[in-house]
Amino acid sequence: MVEPVRIEVGLGARAYDILIGPRLLEQAGAEIASRLPGARVAIVTDENVAAAQLPALQGGLEKAGLAACVIVVPAGEQTKSFSQLEHVVDGILAAKLERRDAVIALGGGVVGDLAGFAAGIVRRGMDFIQAPTSLLAQVDSSVGGKTGINSPRGKNLVGVFYQPRLVLADTAALDTLPPREFRAGYAEIAKYGLINRPEFFAWLEANWQDVFCGGAARIEAIAQSCRAKAEVVARDEFETGDRALLNLGHTFGHALEAAVGYDGARLVHGEAVAIGMALAHRFSARMNLASPDDATRVEKHLRDVGLPWRLADVPGGLPDAEALLAFIAQDKKVSRGALTFILTHGIGKAFIAKDVPASEVLSFLRENRTG
Amino acid sequence: MVEPVRIEVGLGARAYDILIGPRLLEQAGAEIASRLPGARVAIVTDENVAAAQLPALQGGLEKAGLAACVIVVPAGEQTKSFSQLEHVVDGILAAKLERRDAVIALGGGVVGDLAGFAAGIVRRGMDFIQAPTSLLAQVDSSVGGKTGINSPRGKNLVGVFYQPRLVLADTAALDTLPPREFRAGYAEIAKYGLINRPEFFAWLEANWQDVFCGGAARIEAIAQSCRAKAEVVARDEFETGDRALLNLGHTFGHALEAAVGYDGARLVHGEAVAIGMALAHRFSARMNLASPDDATRVEKHLRDVGLPWRLADVPGGLPDAEALLAFIAQDKKVSRGALTFILTHGIGKAFIAKDVPASEVLSFLRENRTG
Numbered sequence: 079m080v081e082p083v084r085i086e087v088g089l090g091a092r093a094y095d096i097l098i099g100p101r102l103l104e105q106a107g108a109e110i111a112s113r114l115p116g117a118r119v120a121i122v123t124d125e126n127v128a129a130a131q132l133p134a135l136q137g138g139l140e141k142a143g144l145a146a147c148v149i150v151v152p153a154g155e156q157t158k159s160f161s162q163l164e165h166v167v168d169g170i171l172a173a174k175l176e177r178r179d180a181v182i183a184l185g186g187g188v189v190g191d192l193a194g195f196a197a198g199i200v201r202r203g204m205d206f207i208q209a210p211t212s213l214l215a216q217v218d219s220s221v222g223g224k225t226g227i228n229s230p231r232g233k234n235l236v237g238v239f240y241q242p243r244l245v246l247a248d249t250a251a252l253d254t255l256p257p258r259e260f261r262a263g264y265a266e267i268a269k270y271g272l273i274n275r276p277e278f279f280a281w282l283e284a285n286w287q288d289v290f291c292g293g294a295a296r297i298e299a300i301a302q303s304c305r306a307k308a309e310v311v312a313r314d315e316f317e318t319g320d321r322a323l324l325n326l327g328h329t330f331g332h333a334l335e336a337a338v339g340y341d342g343a344r345l346v347h348g349e350a351v352a353i354g355m356a357l358a359h360r361f362s363a364r365m366n367l368a369s370p371d372d373a374t375r376v377e378k379h380l381r382d383v384g385l386p387w388r389l390a391d392v393p394g395g396l397p398d399a400e401a402l403l404a405f406i407a408q409d410k411k412v413s414r415g416a417l418t419f420i421l422t423h424g425i426g427k428a429f430i431a432k433d434v435p436a437s438e439v440l441s442f443l444r445e446n447r448t449g
Numbered sequence: 450m451v452e453p454v455r456i457e458v459g460l461g462a463r464a465y466d467i468l469i470g471p472r473l474l475e476q477a478g479a480e481i482a483s484r485l486p487g488a489r490v491a492i493v494t495d496e497n498v499a500a501a502q503l504p505a506l507q508g509g510l511e512k513a514g515l516a517a518c519v520i521v522v523p524a525g526e527q528t529k530s531f532s533q534l535e536h537v538v539d540g541i542l543a544a545k546l547e548r549r550d551a552v553i554a555l556g557g558g559v560v561g562d563l564a565g566f567a568a569g570i571v572r573r574g575m576d577f578i579q580a581p582t583s584l585l586a587q588v589d590s591s592v593g594g595k596t597g598i599n600s601p602r603g604k605n606l607v608g609v610f611y612q613p614r615l616v617l618a619d620t621a622a623l624d625t626l627p628p629r630e631f632r633a634g635y636a637e638i639a640k641y642g643l644i645n646r647p648e649f650f651a652w653l654e655a656n657w658q659d660v661f662c663g664g665a666a667r668i669e670a671i672a673q674s675c676r677a678k679a680e681v682v683a684r685d686e687f688e689t690g691d692r693a694l695l696n697l698g699h700t701f702g703h704a705l706e707a708a709v710g711y712d713g714a715r716l717v718h719g720e721a722v723a724i725g726m727a728l729a730h731r732f733s734a735r736m737n738l739a740s741p742d743d744a745t746r747v748e749k750h751l752r753d754v755g756l757p758w759r760l761a762d763v764p765g766g767l768p769d770a771e772a773l774l775a776f777i778a779q780d781k782k783v784s785r786g787a788l789t790f791i792l793t794h795g796i797g798k799a800f801i802a803k804d805v806p807a808s809e810v811l812s813f814l815r816e817n818r819t820g
Contacts, residue, residue: 160531160534160535163531164531167600167607168600168601168602171600171602171603171606172602195570198609199566199570199597199607199608199609200606200607201606201607202595202597202608202609202610202687203609203610203687224573226570226573229538229539229542230539231539231542231543232542235542235571235572236538236570236571236572237570237573238569238570238573238574238609239573239574316573316574
C-alpha cells in the first residue's frame, strides 16, 4: 500500500489533514476512527457516485466497525437547492446523529458544498469529512471550508464557512472520470501556478501529459494544489483579504457560466475558469500591467491540454459585450458597486484589483467577442 | 434623553455592544451608522411587532439617512421553518444587500433566531443586528449568537452560531407586552441568579415588583442578565463547556413544551423554564446535592411573581412519567445517550451533571406528577 501524502491545513484548534493517495476510501474507517473516536457517520452522495464509489467507502468504514447511513441526492448542480438541503438535514436528524457524529461528503463539488452546509447547520455544527471524487473537488472545493447552495438569484449565494475535520482524496476515484471532467478540473490546478507559483506552472507545462495519465505526477499535481490552497486558507479563512486571489479567472468565468444559463453541456465550471484565466491575463496585458507574452503562454498551455481559452470557444455563441458586463456586475464579489477583478503582473504574480473601470472591461469584451 | 447602559460581549475581534435603555429604536440609525459606516439594512420583523415598533425603528434609521427594506414574517413559533428561512433569505438577496450590509431582527426570539440564521448564511455571513422587543429576547435569545429554526424532529435542531454586531434593547418596547409574556421572560432573569449570582437572586426577591413596574429596576435587571450571559458566552462561545449552565431548567422545560405539543396557550417557553428550574432544584435536593430549603425558596419566588412552578401547574394535564422521560431523552443536549442535566448545590451554585441515572429521574417525575 502506498503511504498517502499528508497536508495540514493550519487553522489552529481547527487544523485538519488532507490525505491524498490511491484507494484511500478503503482506509476511510481507520482514518476517521483515529480522529473521531466513537463517532457514527452519515454518508451524503449522489446517484452516480454511489454506483461507482460507495461500496469502497462502505467497505472501508465496516473494516473499522463504523456504522453508516446513506443519504442519496440527485446528481447535478440543481441539487444545490433549499429543498435538497432540507432533505439532507432531515436524513441526518432521522439517523439521530449528534454533534460529535460525522457527515461524510462522497462526491464532487455539488455534494461537498451541499453536505458541508448541512453538517454546518445541523445542531449548529456537526463533524464533517470531505471525500472528494472529482479532480475539481480534490484540488479546490473540498479544501477551505466554503459550503453552500444556489439561489434563484445566483450561485453559491447561501452557505457557511465550515471546515471539515479531514479530507480524503482518493486518487483512484479519478480513473472513472470522463476525460472532459478531468480536464476541467485541471484548470484549477493550473490556476495555483498562475496565482503565485510560477515554477509550478512551468512544471505543469512540462509534465501535464503525465498528470493526465495518472500515477505519481498526478498525485504530485494534486498535492501541490492542495498545499497552495491550504496556505491561502490558513492566512485568510473568511476571505476578508487575499483569499480572493483564488478567484483568478472566476469573475469572467462566472459571467460566462451565467451567460450560457449554467448549461453544462456547453460549458462546465472548470472550462469557464480556463477561459476566465486567459482573459484575465490578456486584459492585464491590455492594461499594461503584464507582458502580452505571458498571456500568450497561458493561452498556449490551456490550448495544449485541450481546454477552451477564448470567448469564441464557447459553443452556441454568447450575448453581446454589454450583456456579458451585466453578468460580471451581478457577481457577488462586488464591493459597494465597484468592479473587483483578480488581475496579474505576469505568470505567478496575480493581485486583487479594485475599482477596475467598467468601460475598459466593456471595450476589452467587445474586442475579444469575435477573437 | 437617558444614556443607555452599555455592556460589551468580549469576543475579541468579534466583540460587540449590548445597549439597553428606553426609546433606543429611535437612535438606531446613529448607533448603526457609527459602527457600520455605509451599510444598507434589511429589517426582518413579524406582523405584530411591525404594527407596534416598526415606525419607531424606521424613523430612527431615516434620521441617520439609512435606507431600509422590510421583510415581514408571520408571528409565532411555526415561523422558525425552512420555508420562512428561504423567504427571508430571498428578501435579503432581492434587496441586493452585500456582505457588509446589515440584517436587523426586530422582534422576539422567533424573529431573532430566524433573521440571525438568515444573516449567517446569506453570502456566507452578513452583518447582523438584534433589536429585541420581548423581555425574553432582551435578556436571553438576542445575546450570544445562537440562531436557528425548528425541524419536524425537534426545536432549534438547525442553525448556526452567529454573533450580532450590536444588540439594541429598547426597554420602552416592553410596555406593550402582555403581562403573561413579560412574566415568562422574567423566568430567564431569575435563572441568572440561580446559576451563579445568589446576590442577584436575593435582589430579585426584594425588588421583583419594581422590575415588573418598569423604570430603573427593570433596566437594572435586564442589564444584570445581559452581563451574566455575556460573561458565559465570552468564555464558551460554542457551548463546548460551561455555557451549558444557561440550560438550567431547560431540560425539564423542553420536555414539558414537547409534552403539550408546543401549545403556547397552555405553556410558553419561559413558563416551562420556570417549572424546569423549580424541578432542577427539587431534584437536586432529592439527590442530596442541595438543601431542600433552597428548592422551597425558588418555588416560593416563582409562585410570588405568578409563574408556574410545578408539574400540576400545567393546564390540561401531562402524560405519565415514562412519556415525560422519553421527551427528556429526545432533547438535543444528549451526549452519546447519557442524560445530562444542569443541577445545583444550592442557589447560585448550578453545575453540569453528566450521566444522571434515568431511573432516578423517572422516580422523581412519578412522585411529582401529582404533587
